Amino acid sequence: MTEEPGPPAVVRRVGIADVAAKAGVSVGTASKALNGRGRLRDETRARVRSVAAELGFAPNNVARSLLTGRTFTVGVITTDSYGRFGIPVMRGAEDSLAAGEMIAFLCDGRDDPIRESHHLRKLLERRVDGIIVAGRRTDPRRPLGDDLPVPVVYAFAPSSDPDDCSVVSDERGAARLAVEHLVNTGRQRIAHITGPESHASARERATGMAEALAAQGLEPVGHPLFGSWTEAWGRFAVAQLLRAKEDFDGVFCGSDVLARGVTDGLREAGISLPTQVGVVGVDNWGLVAEAARPPLTTVDLGLEEIGRRSAELLLEAINGRPSPGVHVVPGHLVVRES
Amino acid sequence: MTEEPGPPAVVRRVGIADVAAKAGVSVGTASKALNGRGRLRDETRARVRSVAAELGFAPNNVARSLLTGRTFTVGVITTDSYGRFGIPVMRGAEDSLAAGEMIAFLCDGRDDPIRESHHLRKLLERRVDGIIVAGRRTDPRRPLGDDLPVPVVYAFAPSSDPDDCSVVSDERGAARLAVEHLVNTGRQRIAHITGPESHASARERATGMAEALAAQGLEPVGHPLFGSWTEAWGRFAVAQLLRAKEDFDGVFCGSDVLARGVTDGLREAGISLPTQVGVVGVDNWGLVAEAARPPLTTVDLGLEEIGRRSAELLLEAINGRPSPGVHVVPGHLVVRES
DNA sequence: GAAAATCAGGAAAAGGTTTTCTCGACCGAG
């Protein structure tokens, strides 16, 4: 780092003053012409605009922000390194934000509170108009901080403070959709293979399944099999069901990865899908669901929609219309062949 | 949208003027105290700092940027919707950027030139200090624009202009690593199953494999089997090899997804892995590689490293030390059980 | 034909920080 810094890359950018000078008007007038404000002759307006275009003028939003106090910028803090869940949420959020001419800073919190608060400080220094916190699990999380000067929306992982604004998926509803699909396709004896009981999503989906079965007047097959979110556990759990000589014709899996393990396990045990057993997963993770044999029927939790909704609520809050509380986004069933 | 806008959320933030007033100094002095500039008594410096901490003062970076012309902000434009390749690149980039106290705007170009140039304009308006373009394929891409006022680095997908700064993976090197591993574990007759020939990465890897085999004095088994990047093609290609009664004891697959299809195909044909046939993939995509049976040995293209390097080169360019040309980042082998 | 209203555009402040310039006070030296 001892080397001499090179030339400072002088690219004097054209400012509104250059436009004004060339168009023969004052900067104030030029500003009005470009932004459609004030009272100006059409001819003047057109002249300024054409000069601006000719010079390739791009307004300096930094100056504008300083004046207006708005940066048209939001921060997104993810906790899952832009993984499976953060990404679709991000994409949805970007959709809504772009509609409001806003743009997002992306920060990866990596589940580390220190990193997170460091990012938070950086975002506030840059005067973002609002912040979205995109979680990785559905378990409630500690709020970002109290008394923040900008609105915050929690996406996917709700804040543990019910007065914060959170947007979450409908976990029980997802289970209900899965069960109803299985029942509608003639399944009566349905088992549940899912992730660790320590995960709220696993618990909620199990509960939702029990409720949905009860509503249909059906009994579950055995207890929910809690394990890990892996294919290996899916295969293992199937073996367990078969060994226990459980009589089942449907399996609701807590995730697509799990479901893939389950389909492999069943197929390799000589059980034909979907003839003998129907399988439904959760996530609608294209890569996994489509590569499974047969392709998986699964519940899409609507992650993109969660992102979109979060951004919309954030924009509303920025405009002085906050919507505290937990907002639930429904999922939907994606029917493939399983 | 006709509703009355609510109260404008008045949270008068504490500015440096507040700190200065409470510390009994001028704003200029306060600024110097906080930034360690100028000549001040230690006592004064300490007093200002403690007052700033007490008041929770956070400098307004917008004002600072306006003055210095630096925003300590870069834009990242991805073309793959933050998919398989964009994400690790992003993460690596964020690593390096954070080290320089910088933060990234994320824009999803979605392979649409219109969207892309829209994002570009937004980024320039916000006066980013530089831009990283993260591609999805290794095929060269059209430059972002000419005569941009800020430095640009192309990550993964190089710019078609060789004078631009691009950071790419070592595709041939990856093939060489795979082949050498197979040979070192006793394989002599190696086949190649890969993606579409229209993809530069498929062609490069095939070429790299041919070179590596030649260097070892070996002949390839048949021609490279070009297809698609899917498990189904992997399984199908295996069946094709078996039907043609090709004698092979190793397969180099153009991707992990493909390799997973290949392992499934081989296993279901009664061939034991890795005893009879060794398989090596490319990507080191944890989810896929670890779920395969057996877990895949694969070449990691070093995507995070590409991201890190891109950001480093960008920071250097921002500081007036550009590094035009194509920079190749080596990959490395990740040995699992296949 | 004069007062009033409208029109078109200019001048200047504001926004929060950094940085340069300036200035008074104090020190030691001659």
Next chain:
DNA sequence: CTCGGTCGAGAAAACCTTTTCCTGATTTTC
């Protein structure tokens, strides 16, 4: 005792737009 130098700190410009207020000119209205 005065002069030059250093030290510590303040005043003000600068960054680039937007916006408010103002002014001269033109048009409208009795």
